[in-house]
Amino acid sequence: MVENVSVGLLGLGTVGSGVVRMVEGHQEELLHRVGCPVYIEKVLVQNLEKERACVIKPELLTSSAEDVVNHPDIDVVIEVIGGIEQAREYILQALNNKKHVITANKDLMALHGAELLSTAEKNGCDLFYEASVAGGIPIIRTLVDGLASDRITKMMGIVNGTTNYILTKMDKQNLTFEEVLKEAQELGYAESDPTSDVEGIDAARKMAILASLGFSMNIHLDDVEVKGISNITSEDLEYARQFGYSMKLIGNARKDGGKVEVSVEPTLLPDTHPLASVQNENNAVYIYGEAVGETMFFGPGAGQLPTATSIVSDLVAVVRNMRLGVNGKSVVAPQFEKQLKQAEEIEGKYFYRLHVKDEAGTFSALTSVFAENQVSLEKLLQKPVDEDGVAEVVLVTHTTTKHQNEQIYQQLRDTGIVKVIKSHYRVEGGA
Amino acid sequence: MVENVSVGLLGLGTVGSGVVRMVEGHQEELLHRVGCPVYIEKVLVQNLEKERACVIKPELLTSSAEDVVNHPDIDVVIEVIGGIEQAREYILQALNNKKHVITANKDLMALHGAELLSTAEKNGCDLFYEASVAGGIPIIRTLVDGLASDRITKMMGIVNGTTNYILTKMDKQNLTFEEVLKEAQELGYAESDPTSDVEGIDAARKMAILASLGFSMNIHLDDVEVKGISNITSEDLEYARQFGYSMKLIGNARKDGGKVEVSVEPTLLPDTHPLASVQNENNAVYIYGEAVGETMFFGPGAGQLPTATSIVSDLVAVVRNMRLGVNGKSVVAPQFEKQLKQAEEIEGKYFYRLHVKDEAGTFSALTSVFAENQVSLEKLLQKPVDEDGVAEVVLVTHTTTKHQNEQIYQQLRDTGIVKVIKSHYRVEGGA
Known part of the structure; x- marks a missing residue:
């Protein structure tokens, strides 16, 4: 020995x-x-x-x-x-x-x-x-050993401390992204070139690693669809709160049948979701296993x-x-062929904040874009904005596919009635 | 092989x-x-x-x-x-x-x-x-492997689903303990004889197991101080909320130097504590390691x-x-001699709800009981109750020892000015 x-x-x-x-x-x-x-x-x-x-x-x-x-x-x-x-x-x-x-x-x-x-x-x-x-967080050991006998179908992670710190501060203190980023850089919580963190690339790397292990597939960084937090505004956070959501940069890995999707994007979580209460620079990984159900692992992400x-x-x-004398036995190279979902197979709910022309017929023209794509709405709010002849419409769809949502996005962008799509996020929850 | x-x-x-x-x-x-x-x-x-x-x-x-x-x-x-x-x-x-x-x-x-x-x-x-x-929750494997190189000094757990379900319902729906227990029994969330759950015994067993492992000492069920939730009232939860706390049945295991304390008792957690957001029948274990800092493991407690x-x-x-061919190697019998803290060595903050005589001098007589024991107060609230000549005083102490707190409790009970100690809980947080 x-x-x-x-x-x-x-x-x-x-x-x-x-x-x-x-x-x-x-x-x-x-x-x-x-x-x-x-x-x-x-x-x-x-x-x-x-x-x-x-x-x-x-x-x-x-x-x-x-x-x-x-x-x-x-x-x-x-x-x-x-x-x-x-x-x-x-x-x-x-x-x-x-x-x-x-x-x-x-x-x-x-x-x-x-x-x-x-x-x-x-x-x-x-x-x-x-x-x-x-x-x-001993998350890799948990995936390898603790949940070894379970079939993991969903992993969601807050895996970047800098962005979670920024979003927490923006939300609690009603500050802009730029203000908080500056403060975070001064405190050493954000790097002088923050791109990798705020654009979600750091989180995407971690999700590629987690998804590879949890689904036993060779998920590459390029397979992860990435969107960062730099365009999130105070208004978005305000509406999120009003609708009962928290905004988080969520790494999302799901498996249905043999096919997977992996993304990192700003996501609205219902306040009751275990990840919604993860504050400041903390990290957490939420795992859904067929047998075990919901588990979550919370801790410092770095340091x-x-x-x-x-x-x-x-x-x-x-x-x-x-x-x-048993080294190399627990190194498990990916077992399954990688199969990524197509946009038609990715399901989600979506949040839109739109500036529309404040005139008769706008509302029905707007809702008909969703109706034509067979997407119904779960939440809808309209209010005037200071700008002349403009109203703000905020809505959350029921569950639809990424493909349908992309079509809606394009149609909204191209129609005359929507002046500008102010923001557009994925929403967690629902069937 | x-x-x-x-x-x-x-x-x-x-x-x-x-x-x-x-x-x-x-x-x-x-x-x-x-x-x-x-x-x-x-x-x-x-x-x-x-x-x-x-x-x-x-x-x-x-x-x-x-x-x-x-x-x-x-x-x-x-x-x-x-x-x-x-x-x-x-x-x-x-x-x-x-x-x-x-x-x-x-x-x-x-x-x-x-x-x-x-x-x-x-x-x-x-x-x-x-x-x-x-x-x-793969908590034992985490303690044995994941945190193996760290020195664990604190473990807090919501380790009984039934009591957490009851407290969540009492709090959210403003129901009494008896009402929720009855409902929980009908739904099969509580047993027909709920004593082991609601009196904290089930949680105490689990804390004995966790403390034995985390501190590598042979902690026996009898070493765990236990208090259940059956006396918690809607008023207590109301005041807890007002003060920014959530009431949870918390298993508490701490180590200072070589000495440990293990208890299970209703505890007021600041709303910002990671355990405060654990709802319904879920379980969670919060671990503090000298190196890793705060981690928490959340999941279904049973099923x-x-x-x-x-x-x-x-x-x-x-x-x-x-x-x-390596069985028996990871079975580790406790390494350290068990040393339990004395009441003088156990620190905490405490919540009191008192009914006192509503007359001149009461307030100063009351606060002098704390002052004489060198305990200062962090929060204090007085309000009249419907009963004639009675006022309700709710307070939270600064950090003190269990011993000092026991002395205060006795003096309050024996003094003429306090008519009845309506409730009395530990409060988490602070130095």
Whole structure:
């Protein structure tokens, strides 16, 4: 049986430092959990001379990745440098050298997950990535183990803390998107280039990872339909509240028969939905399993310690497997052929906010667009706006298909009676 | 390597039938997950002739437990008969016969968990009990694996669906405890003898199991301080709302230094607390880990399918371990000596609703009771009641100790100015 385990770390930023601190500071607990000591052997850094937040012996540092991924004594490589191409190369090299790999890299897993997992499988290595999805929530382990015997048909996630923080603040303090984004950037909750967060790309990566695992299909980032939050206005949030909804950026993955849909988009949730009460920078993943019904997992989405905790949990799992000689058994490459739903097969309800001409016949002309497409309305509100000759109409449809909705959208846009489609969101709930 | 696995079932009630249906109906998925077929070999029933909800070959049924626990071919015994003494005996016998055991029996695990776990460890057998705590929530696996590297300092749970259903209905529909209980009994959400649920005993069992695991101490049912919900009135809920709280029956387990407290009691939660929004018969467990911070796991607390799902997940884990030859390794008997906090060491805020004499000097006499005990008040409300010469005072203290609070309670009870202590609850939140 393996009597001690050596770990190589790629990267020593905030998460890497957290991992070092947890591994060095919890030696006794680790020993008790895995039965043998775990050492940090080498750490790849960019600059050997830089001051560090964590205490680490200088001789452990290296500026050459080769010293980690080719090191003969290193058993486990933890990748926390981020980025795509270099990280991919290092991980492939490590796996081909029969080293187990733990990564927090969602960008990489969303793009190259299938390749990396099959390389791990081929080499009999573990490749764990709990930290890539929702820092502090053990959601991947839950999907792999806890819900193993269930058939998962629906996953909905608030998987990006920055956008949830922004939407919460906009809603509670009645501020605009721009105002809150600026504040979030000042507080360090949003990056100086916030595109990946606010346009939903970060969330889409995580949903690709979750959907791949939950549905056992190779869902690629490109398969995820994405819409961000930067066009949401205070008026939209105001109407949402009035109708009993909360606006959230929701990652949505559904399976019907063998076909799936995966999207990330601003969505109106009924206030009674478990995800509606997830506030601030928190994350949550809601899962519907045929047997278990509704479950939800809530927690911090990111942060140094939550992410480091997930990585160390993965490390414990790898070391246990090493001691038992069973690595690579729980790496499961996707089992089913990917089949994406067509627009005709995707069902949903939709919210529209429209500015229309305030004149006789408008209303019947408007509703007939929906009627002609066999879509009935669940909620409808009309009120005057300050602008001359314009009325605002806000409505929510009953359940329809994405295809029908696209047709309605086009017809509304092209008809003379609608001056402008102010906003347009998906609504959760209903049959 | 093990090439097929035989399962014996003790009990064929609703949960047992669910397990049979899932094992028989998911053969292909099971095969894929564990790599070998899993058969049901024998099922203990009380009455061989009874009509059954699930299709099962008559020759599999037996009315003798010996046919299951001593059966030479049976590898895994699933106990779903409930009760204490007989179940304990069967499980001990099965473990001593080197059979792995899965149980959904919280009563048994809360009382005899330590004995059963050490018997399992001694025999190199798995003893899994995910279904015993919160039917559909994989909370035990999360504590054992997902949060393995963290130090858990606080667990709060809504772990009884019946009481949460009753409190939700009382609050939303402004009904009395008795009215909702009657309705719940008619709907089958509450048992005809509801004592174990409404007096908090069921929740206390689950908290004993969670605390034992989370703190790695042998916490016994008797170590859990218990108070039920049967005395909660509509007035209490009304004031709670007014103060910004939700009333929930909360299982509370905390660790400070090496000492722990475990209780189940009606508790006022700030509306912003993640547990405050858990409605109806749902369960949720909130965990605070030093590294991960706040996490919460939400789901159905019981029900045939959620419970059967948890059992089948445990079965998958047992079979995987069998195939790898590593059973008994993840059975961890408590590591730390049990140390319970004294009343002086337990901190909390408290809510009081008092009827006092409506006369000059009452208010200062009342507040001086708190002042003398060095407890300051956070919220205070006085209003007249219809009764002659009586005023109602509702207050919430700042953080104090349980000991100080008990002294205050006694002094209030014994002083002439308080006519009656109408109610008295713990309040969550604050330092």
